[in-house]
Amino acid sequence: MSTRPDNTHKFVRTHPSWSVWLRRPPVVALSFALLASYAVFLLPSAETESSLLFYLNINLFILYVLFCTGNVLADGKKPESLKMLVALALIAIMCWLFYRYSGAEWHRLREFFFNWEKLQGKWWILWQGLEVTLLLAFISGIGSVLIGLLVAILHTLHSPTLNFFLRVYIDVFRSIPMIVIMVFIFFALPFMGISLGSIVTTVLALSLGYGAYATECFRAGIESVHTGQLEAARSLGLSRWKTISKIILPQAFPVVIPPLTGILVAMLKDTAVASIVAAPELLKRARELYTSETNPTPLVAAALIYLMVLIPLVRVVNVLENKLGKKRSR
Amino acid sequence: MNDAETMIEVVDLHKHFKDLHVLRGISTTVKQSEVVAVMGPSGSGKSTFLRCLNRLEEPSSGHIYIEGVDILAPYIDINRVRTEIGMVFQSFNLFPHLTAIENIKLAPMSVRKLSDKEAVDRGMALLEKVDLAEKADTYPEQLSGGQQQRVAIARALAMQPQIMFFDEPTSALDPEMIGEVLDVMRNMAKEGMTMMVVSHEMGFIKEAADRILFLVDGEVVEDGTPDHIFNRTTHERTLEFLSKII
Amino acid sequence: MADPASNKNGTARLADLKAKAGYVPVIRRNGFVYAFLSLLVLYAIFLLPAKGSPETLDLGRIILFCLLLLVWAILIFTDELKPEKMKTVIVFTIFIIAAWLYYRYSTARWGEMGFLFFNLEMIQKAWPTLVEGFWTTLLLAVCAAIMSTIIGLLLAIFRSFENRVLNFFIIAYVDFFRAMPIIVLMMLIYYALPFMGIRLSAIVSGILALGLNSSAYVSEIFRAGFLSVKKGQIEAANALGLNPIQTMRYVILPQAFRVVIPPLVGNYVASAKDTALASSISIIELLKAGLSQKSLLANPSPLIFVTALYLIMFVPLTRFSGYLEKRMKASQRQVRL
Numbered sequence: 001m002s003t004r005p006d007n008t009h010k011f012v013r014t015h016p017s018w019s020v021w022l023r024r025p026p027v028v029a030l031s032f033a034l035l036a037s038y039a040v041f042l043l044p045s046a047e048t049e050s051s052l053l054f055y056l057n058i059n060l061f062i063l064y065v066l067f068c069t070g071n072v073l074a075d076g077k078k079p080e081s082l083k084m085l086v087a088l089a090l091i092a093i094m095c096w097l098f099y100r101y102s103g104a105e106w107h108r109l110r111e112f113f114f115n116w117e118k119l120q121g122k123w124w125i126l127w128q129g130l131e132v133t134l135l136l137a138f139i140s141g142i143g144s145v146l147i148g149l150l151v152a153i154l155h156t157l158h159s160p161t162l163n164f165f166l167r168v169y170i171d172v173f174r175s176i177p178m179i180v181i182m183v184f185i186f187f188a189l190p191f192m193g194i195s196l197g198s199i200v201t202t203v204l205a206l207s208l209g210y211g212a213y214a215t216e217c218f219r220a221g222i223e224s225v226h227t228g229q230l231e232a233a234r235s236l237g238l239s240r241w242k243t244i245s246k247i248i249l250p251q252a253f254p255v256v257i258p259p260l261t262g263i264l265v266a267m268l269k270d271t272a273v274a275s276i277v278a279a280p281e282l283l284k285r286a287r288e289l290y291t292s293e294t295n296p297t298p299l300v301a302a303a304l305i306y307l308m309v310l311i312p313l314v315r316v317v318n319v320l321e322n323k324l325g326k327k328r329s330r
Numbered sequence: 331m332n333d334a335e336t337m338i339e340v341v342d343l344h345k346h347f348k349d350l351h352v353l354r355g356i357s358t359t360v361k362q363s364e365v366v367a368v369m370g371p372s373g374s375g376k377s378t379f380l381r382c383l384n385r386l387e388e389p390s391s392g393h394i395y396i397e398g399v400d401i402l403a404p405y406i407d408i409n410r411v412r413t414e415i416g417m418v419f420q421s422f423n424l425f426p427h428l429t430a431i432e433n434i435k436l437a438p439m440s441v442r443k444l445s446d447k448e449a450v451d452r453g454m455a456l457l458e459k460v461d462l463a464e465k466a467d468t469y470p471e472q473l474s475g476g477q478q479q480r481v482a483i484a485r486a487l488a489m490q491p492q493i494m495f496f497d498e499p500t501s502a503l504d505p506e507m508i509g510e511v512l513d514v515m516r517n518m519a520k521e522g523m524t525m526m527v528v529s530h531e532m533g534f535i536k537e538a539a540d541r542i543l544f545l546v547d548g549e550v551v552e553d554g555t556p557d558h559i560f561n562r563t564t565h566e567r568t569l570e571f572l573s574k575i576i
Numbered sequence: 577m578a579d580p581a582s583n584k585n586g587t588a589r590l591a592d593l594k595a596k597a598g599y600v601p602v603i604r605r606n607g608f609v610y611a612f613l614s615l616l617v618l619y620a621i622f623l624l625p626a627k628g629s630p631e632t633l634d635l636g637r638i639i640l641f642c643l644l645l646l647v648w649a650i651l652i653f654t655d656e657l658k659p660e661k662m663k664t665v666i667v668f669t670i671f672i673i674a675a676w677l678y679y680r681y682s683t684a685r686w687g688e689m690g691f692l693f694f695n696l697e698m699i700q701k702a703w704p705t706l707v708e709g710f711w712t713t714l715l716l717a718v719c720a721a722i723m724s725t726i727i728g729l730l731l732a733i734f735r736s737f738e739n740r741v742l743n744f745f746i747i748a749y750v751d752f753f754r755a756m757p758i759i760v761l762m763m764l765i766y767y768a769l770p771f772m773g774i775r776l777s778a779i780v781s782g783i784l785a786l787g788l789n790s791s792a793y794v795s796e797i798f799r800a801g802f803l804s805v806k807k808g809q810i811e812a813a814n815a816l817g818l819n820p821i822q823t824m825r826y827v828i829l830p831q832a833f834r835v836v837i838p839p840l841v842g843n844y845v846a847s848a849k850d851t852a853l854a855s856s857i858s859i860i861e862l863l864k865a866g867l868s869q870k871s872l873l874a875n876p877s878p879l880i881f882v883t884a885l886y887l888i889m890f891v892p893l894t895r896f897s898g899y900l901e902k903r904m905k906a907s908q909r910q911v912r913l
Contacts, residue, residue: 007397090742113772154653171895179863180886191692272759314754409814423811436826437818485816
């Protein structure tokens with residue numbers, strides 16, 4: 001007895017919706033079937049001469065794999081277990097592709113990459129290298145923080161002449177790559193009558209270079225303190241130095257710490273560059289061993305040591321930055 | 331009862347969030363030009379209920395009929411349904427990278443395929459209506475909360491919807507701005523818009539609402555006129571809630 | 577006000593201040609500044625060691641002199657009452673003194689300075705190699721940028737699916753490449769992989785190392801961009817009936833781009849700077865070209881020229897990316913208010 005006209009036409013889908021169509025189970029199943037047949041029939045064999053066509057073919061396959069898996073993973077309505085399966089399949093396919101097409105001779109992995117016997121009795125060399133690396137990072141860390149703090153405070157004096165020169169310092173050292181600074185000090189300055197050893201060169205280059213970054217970071221911290229704070233302090237009659245040390249710096253430090261940690265960790269990473277100017281740090285030591293043993297195991301070991309030291313630090317920086325981000329958005 | 335007047339019909343609507351059973355079988359109907367207020371303690375599922383009706387949340391089971399059409403059917407294009415239902419959010423959700431008038435004309439132009447001129451004309455008329463014509467070219471961040479919410483209402487109205495949903499439209503506003511938003515809503519009610527409003531603004535509800543749905547723990551515990559709910563209810567949970575908010 | 581003692585105390589302090597009106601601390605007085613200056617001059621005349629390469633003990637005396645000079649300068653700079661002109665004069669004085677000290681104590685052969693450092697003839701000889709090096713640097717930077725953008729974007733997209741297994745691998749990938757120094761990665765790829773039968777040319781190794789390293793950062797940048805678009809924005813777009821593509825086109829991308837572009841540009845600039853590391857695996861890019869020409873011609877002019885070139889290239893780029901980031905932060909601040 002309904003008096004209502006049928007309104008269905010108002011809401012029925014009138015044009016095909018690709019995203020909906022692509023996510024239907026039969027279409028998904030078909031896409032994976034196509035994927036399998038592509039892998040079986042169209043992928044080149046591993047022995048094929050690597051030509052442009054060869055790479056195009058593999059890249060096309062990778063794109064198609066990403067499309068098929070992404071199609072399932074992006075669908076909110078697919079069951080979690082299926083997504084897990086697809087994710088594992090994706091990882092497996094990627095590993096298989098690398099295994100098959102990288103041209104690697106896997107049986108040599110043990111002999112040349114993880115041949116620890118070659119390093120027996122020589123670990124102390126790498127260990128010494130690590131000590132030098134950490135020492136370089138420590139001294140340059142202190143140097144760059146001191147430079148950064150000094151320049152940032154001088155910046156708050158708002159003297160135009162001084163600011164011009166400070167700006168030049170920051171611009172120059174932020175713009176030149178670290179390796180160029182080191183090479184310049186080590187190879188060009190001796191012609192000017194200044195000969196510095198490789199250790200001094202490294203410390204000087206890292207301190208000056210990262211001092212410029214630290215300056216920017218301290219300045220941002222100081223600027224993050226509201227001008228109202230400054231006015232309040234000055235109206236209470238605090239001197240300029242008291243204002244900086246008692247009001248601004250304590251408030252700026254929580255803002256400064258996360259990016260500063262990031263800068264110091266980046267500096268620790270950049271100590272590896274010092275091997276170019278023959279500072280006896282970890283990478284340099286590993287390269288010497290690599291040459292004397294004609295076996296890349298020392299390089300691999302050095303890389304692993306770098307990872308062991310740096311991954312925790314990178315994670316710490318990540319956590320600190322996330323915390324700051326959350327605080328800011330609040 | 332004339333069937334043609336029924337705009338929304340909800341039958342046994344359930345919604346689960348993982349283990350949480352948020353809506354436990356809600357059934358109700360909303361007729362044309364009716365203003366229905368949805369009230370209830372926090373966590374009772376008011377917002378989820380509203381968001382299920384235009385499928386911003388996917389209902390777990392049940393049926394929803396808009397103008398007699400089951401919108402959960404697979405052949406339905408939910409975007410066409412949504413163009414018939416305007417929605418106003420608690421946090422405004424204006425697009426921060428667009429000016430007020432751009433916010434309003436975006437959907438009419440890209441969904442309804444209006445020309446730029448038509449869309450701007452319609453948008454300006456609506457801004458006139460919410461008393462913000464002079465703010466057409468300002469960005470949301472330069473508007474006050476009340477102004478932002480009025481632009482959001484104009485944005486929803488620009489699609490010329492049959493139904494309007496309001497999800498706590500005034501709870502993120504400073505007290506002095508609530509009035510201007512409620513005025514706009516009151517005018518819409520007078521003009522005969524079908525409205526569902528999640529709100530605790532007693533004055534507005536008493537004056538403008540035809541019915542109140544009172545939700546507790548995902549169930550409708552009372553369904554009646556404002557007069558009935560506010561003055562003659564005997565239901566324990568309702569009384570408890572009312573004593574808290576008055 | 578209620579406490580008479582504090583009131584009295586307050587009056588007393590006021591009287592003190594009145595008595596001291598016009599009081600300037602000793603170290604701020606002009607007399608002190610000039611006394612300090614004359615002390616410095618006396619130090620320079622009597623205590624600084626003679627011209628020539630200094631002994632260790634003499635080096636200490638020179639350093640002490642520099643420190644005293646610095647203290648004197650800071651005393652003047654931290655004084656608001658001193659005129660700006662005076663400060664300007666002092667900055668230049670310090671530069672002159674530094675140059676004088678350098679002239680006096682370095683063992684540089686001044687007669688050959690022009691020949692050694694700004695020798696146009698040498699630069700001319702090195703020119704073809706340097707130009708080649710420049711193009712190699714550009715090639716490295718552009719290829720690494722393209723590679724890192726593609727990989728980074730794909731990683732960010734797959735990360736947004738929030739699948740636990742995938743996330744584990746993606747996070748491991750990102751951490752690995754963020755923790756690995758680029759130069760170590762380059763050496764692993766160029767020197768170690770051939771032992772396993774993977775023989776890549778130097779230039780491909782360089783691009784690979786730079787691109788992989790940068791892709792980790794790019795993926796984090798894109799992820800932050802996706803996360804920055806609030807859920808309410810997508811809901812509002814849905815409620816207006818925009819389809820997923822329209823939502824992406826009109827709502828998500830314009831907002832994400834504003835967040836993504838500044839750090840992305842910064843990352844490309846950093847990556848372009850890192851191309852200089854490729855000199856360590858004997859790629860003849862700009863730095864290596866300068867270095868090799870320096871040893872070939874036994875004259876540092878090419879190296880000086882290359883350093884200057886890096887400055888000319890990267891000062892504007894660094895400034896530009898800094899400007900973009902500042903602008904983004906300013907606009908974020910506005911949103912918060």
